[in-house]
Amino acid sequence: MGALNELDRQLFVRFAARRLRGADPWLPRLTHAADHGVLWLASAAVLGASGSRTARRAALRGVGSLLIASAVANLPAKYAARRPRPLLDPVPVVRRLLKQPVTSSFPSGHSASAAAFATGLALESPLLGAVAAPVAAGVMASRVYVGVHYPGDVLAGAALGAGAAALTLRWWPRRPNRPAATAPPHLDAPALPRGAGLSVVVNISAGPGVPPRGGQGPDPVVEELRALLTEAEIQVCGPGDDLAELMDRAAARAVRAGGALGVCGGDGTVNLAATVAARELLPLAVFPGGTLNHFAVDLGSPTLRATAEAVETGSAAAVDLGRLRGDGLDRIFLNTFSIGVYPDLVRVRERLEKRLGKWPALGVALVRVLAAAEPVPVAVSGVPRRLWLLFAGNGAYDPPGFAPSHRSRLDDGLLDIRVVDGSRPFARTRLLAAFLSGTLGRSRVYREARLPALDLTDLRGVGHLALDGEAVPAPDRLLLGKASRPLTVYRPAHPAVP
Numbered sequence: 001m002g003a004l005n006e007l008d009r010q011l012f013v014r015f016a017a018r019r020l021r022g023a024d025p026w027l028p029r030l031t032h033a034a035d036h037g038v039l040w041l042a043s044a045a046v047l048g049a050s051g052s053r054t055a056r057r058a059a060l061r062g063v064g065s066l067l068i069a070s071a072v073a074n075l076p077a078k079y080a081a082r083r084p085r086p087l088l089d090p091v092p093v094v095r096r097l098l099k100q101p102v103t104s105s106f107p108s109g110h111s112a113s114a115a116a117f118a119t120g121l122a123l124e125s126p127l128l129g130a131v132a133a134p135v136a137a138g139v140m141a142s143r144v145y146v147g148v149h150y151p152g153d154v155l156a157g158a159a160l161g162a163g164a165a166a167l168t169l170r171w172w173p174r175r176p177n178r179p180a181a182t183a184p185p186h187l188d189a190p191a192l193p194r195g196a197g198l199s200v201v202v203n204i205s206a207g208p209g210v211p212p213r214g215g216q217g218p219d220p221v222v223e224e225l226r227a228l229l230t231e232a233e234i235q236v237c238g239p240g241d242d243l244a245e246l247m248d249r250a251a252a253r254a255v256r257a258g259g260a261l262g263v264c265g266g267d268g269t270v271n272l273a274a275t276v277a278a279r280e281l282l283p284l285a286v287f288p289g290g291t292l293n294h295f296a297v298d299l300g301s302p303t304l305r306a307t308a309e310a311v312e313t314g315s316a317a318a319v320d321l322g323r324l325r326g327d328g329l330d331r332i333f334l335n336t337f338s339i340g341v342y343p344d345l346v347r348v349r350e351r352l353e354k355r356l357g358k359w360p361a362l363g364v365a366l367v368r369v370l371a372a373a374e375p376v377p378v379a380v381s382g383v384p385r386r387l388w389l390l391f392a393g394n395g396a397y398d399p400p401g402f403a404p405s406h407r408s409r410l411d412d413g414l415l416d417i418r419v420v421d422g423s424r425p426f427a428r429t430r431l432l433a434a435f436l437s438g439t440l441g442r443s444r445v446y447r448e449a450r451l452p453a454l455d456l457t458d459l460r461g462v463g464h465l466a467l468d469g470e471a472v473p474a475p476d477r478l479l480l481g482k483a484s485r486p487l488t489v490y491r492p493a494h495p496a497v498p
């Protein structure tokens with residue numbers, strides 16, 4: 001160990017004393033920019049605002065990796081090592097920091113954060129990772145260049161950061177580079193060149209953007225649709241309009257034209273359109289126009305152009321519809337159903353994840369929501385339970401756990417059931433421990449199953465349920481299953497992922 005320390009010191013002296021041409025003004029500035037992760041958090045904010053789902057996922061994984069690496073490097077690792085900082089004698093005065101750090105030199109927290117963020121980006125997007133890598137390497141080199149770390153500190157920090165990024169895969173597996181599968185596309189949907197016979201309802205209040213000039217002027221989504229499908233009838237639903245009435249009128253026009261119904265909006269808007277299309281036996285064209293576009297992305301239609309091309313060529317597929325039946329209630333769902341704290345959990349997580357990253361935000365959301373939550377009584381297939389949450393996905397979702405994000409198939413005939421049992425001793429503590437350790441699948445508090453149907457009774461204490469993001473009063477009894485007839489949906493012949 002003594003020989004390694006001596007080698008580390010010699011390498012430090014050689015590098016710190018050397019003047020790198022062109023580096024003097026930039027490396028000290030780079031090390032300041034990376035203080036407290038500001039450089040990386042600002043980069044994540046830019047990626048998040050870019051509008052690209054891949055960039056957003058990369059930013060979230062990068063920030064989550066950074067938070068893990070920074071916490072480990074700056075707390076237990078530095079406390080355990082307690083290595084003195086290098087002597088500044090070989091470092092030119094002009095390069096030295098005005099305020100020298102006083103914490104342990106080993107490992108380098110700046111290097112851990114840099115490696116974690118760059119590796120997190122690379123796990124989602126090799127291109128973004130390649131762009132970030134030279135900047136991360138510059139931050140690492142700057143720590144030796146300004147004299148605050150030995151090379152060994154930097155290497156240890158880099159290894160810790162890369163390991164933290166890899167560890168996120170345990171909780172948040174990468175989305176596969178392919179859309180959800182269905183049976184081979186069929187030709188039951190009519191081909192509608194230039195959109196002739198297509199009647200589209202656009203809910204402009206569903207997406208993340210706003211029309212230009214404070215709401216004045218054309219909406220860019222509507223303008224793009226009109227340019228792509230010049231003969232389609234496009235109806236805009238704005239504030240104060242009755243969306244259900246507009247959807248019924250659009251469906252009636254599509255029936256008369258022998259065409260199809262189209263929709264552009266968020267999950268609730270798409271759910272309504274699917275309900276109307278199923279009732280009228282119309283093919284449905286889903287144009288991504290909401291904030292997350294879960295169904296359109298799983299379908300492999302991440303852009304307006306992709307759906308428009310499918311409409312013009314008549315490329316379509318049959319997808320399952322989840323069905324919910326109860327006392328006076330008969331609804332379908334394309335994505336998810338839930339009762340208990342799951343809707344609150346999702347809302348808190350989405351509010352925090354832009355600042356914390358997806359998985360740290362989920363951990364904080366779990367603590368906050370479960371701290372104030374009470375299990376709801378419900379009978380599952382006749383067996384009394386006390387549940388914190390019950391989630392049902394229309395098809396099998398990945399990854400397992402509390403953050404399902406995508407489906408591998410859209411026609412598997414199954415419901416993805418996930419349950420957190422609140423009746424077991426120390427259930428909250430056991431649930432959080434299983435989540436943090438990545439052993440949720442083996443926890444007795446948490447259960448997953450793939451079922452064709454599920455019977456829920458004694459729901460008097462539930463109050464409301466969530467259906468594709470919409471809150472609905474819960475009846476006393478519910479039967480979850482699949483609709484008898486699949487829905488025909490336009491899908492590109494070569495589905496893509498964003």
